[in-house]
């Protein structure tokens with residue numbers, strides 16, 4: 076029985092060879108680009124699970140714009156991964172509260188899954204700024220960093236990182252928020268289950284106040 080990456084397992088069977096992908100983000104909203112990355116990472120890196128980790132407070136982004144409440148973003152990510160083999164949404168950073176630091180999340184995952192090998196999946200747009208992440212060197216010790224190509228970004232990953240090539244999907248959450256707000260159709264890039272959550276909760280209808 077799978078208990079989730081933060082579940083309790085009997086010590087004798089604890090995750091000796093578990094390969095766990097961690098794909099963090101604001102997911103405001105999640106889109107087909109995110110799904111393609113998670114699926115490709117799981118397949119190419121032969122991961123047992125890929126956890127889509129919903130940031131509580133994405134401290135790099137939140138000073139610049141209003142972020143949709145975390146429970147709404149979590150509901151959208153749950154809809155995104157529903158029925159997807161090996162993909163799961165996690166609310167661990169939301170439960171922890173405050174600013175979401177990847178290093179803390181990785182430490183918690185390592186502690187809850189002794190013996191597991193961790194892979195941190197990031198888009199290529201984040202490579203330039205990675206060294207400014209909180210305890211970035213420690214992040215590299217806790218997990219293998221896997222960079223996923225993203226249209227429009229060219230910075231090469233560091234030498235000990237992996238590069239994962241996926242079929243590029245040129246979409247961002249920013250353009251989707253604008254599209255919903257101005258009444259344009261987003262169904263090409265947002266799965267219908269996520270669109271249902273957006274509609275039911277009335278998300279992105281107005282310009283949020285920071």
Ligand code: ATP
Nearest residue numbers: 099100101102108197198224225244246247248249
């Ligand atoms: P925003 O436009 O609001 O800044 P975003 O589309 O970049 O958001 P995030 O939730 O910030 O989405 O992204 C989470 C992770 O997914 C990050 O590692 C990001 O680099 C990666 N990512 C997002 N969109 C794509 C894409 N189209 N292709 C590859 N990686 C992506």
